[in-house]
């Protein structure tokens with residue numbers, strides 16, 4: 105039993121992404137890994153879980169057939185700028201999976217949970233988005249195509265869905281630039297409704313950091329930049345992985 109436990113823990117640690125190598129893990133995370141290993145250390149389960157943990161997660165930030173010509177054109181424009189300036193960030197269905205660039209931890213922790221913005225399998229129905237980030241300029245841009253299940257006012261996107269994409273885009277920007285964070289404050293001014301099915305740019309910029317606080321501002325405009333849909337400011341507070349997991 106103990107040998108299986110240690111073998112399972114070793115498999116987990118081997119598949120942690122580089123920035124989460126075992127020397128850098130918090131005590132609470134080590135405890136979680138060991139507890140999970142104990143829980144699943146019966147031989148048959150060990151093999152099944154090891155396999156399940158090691159398959160590649162689906163990246164939702166790549167084009168799919170629901171993307172409009174306008175969404176594709178923007179995607180190609182940012183992709184063409186080159187990874188040295190604008191890096192496309194992969195997008196998975198769990199926050200930790202995205203942040204750590206791996207998959208093991210999110211599958212161990214409440215495995216049936218899903219990121220709110222990636223909770224529909226039907227392509228094009230809800231949030232279709234992809235994020236490019238520019239480290240040197242401390243900016244990120246989210247290309248967002250709003251599906252029909254995000255309706256608020258007839259034919260237009262729900263204000264809560266707009267808040268969600270702003271929270272996500274600014275959160276991804278803050279996480280990319282400063283590490284694990286949680287939203288502490290979000291202020292939004294809605295300027296013009298967003299038509300359902302349209303593609304908009306959610307442009308985020310890191311304004312400043314103060315200790316654990318990261319301030320990000322955001323503008324949502326039409327794809328050609330001619331119409332302002334919303335403006336927002338967000339405050340994120342850095343947290344440990346243990347806090348995110350709930351330890």
Ligand SMILES: CCCCCCCC(=O)SCCNC(=O)CCNC(=O)[C@H](O)C(C)(C)COP(=O)(O)OP(=O)(O)OC[C@H]1O[C@@H](n2cnc3c(N)ncnc32)[C@H](O)[C@@H]1OP(=O)(O)O
Pocket residue numbers: 198199202203271272275276279285286287288289315316317339341342343
């Ligand atoms: C891939 C997808 C990315 C998605 C990103 C989406 C992120 C989310 O939606 S997270 C979910 C929504 N957010 C939450 O549930 C967070 C709930 N709040 C909390 O857990 C805590 O209040 C938390 C973590 C924000 C801060 O708590 P804690 O770690 O104890 O920090 P705390 O000491 O209170 O505050 C740290 C600093 O921030 C400031 N601060 C905290 N909250 C606020 C606030 N609402 N307004 C202004 N300042 C604040 C404090 O004054 C303090 O400032 P200073 O260092 O100058 O004294």
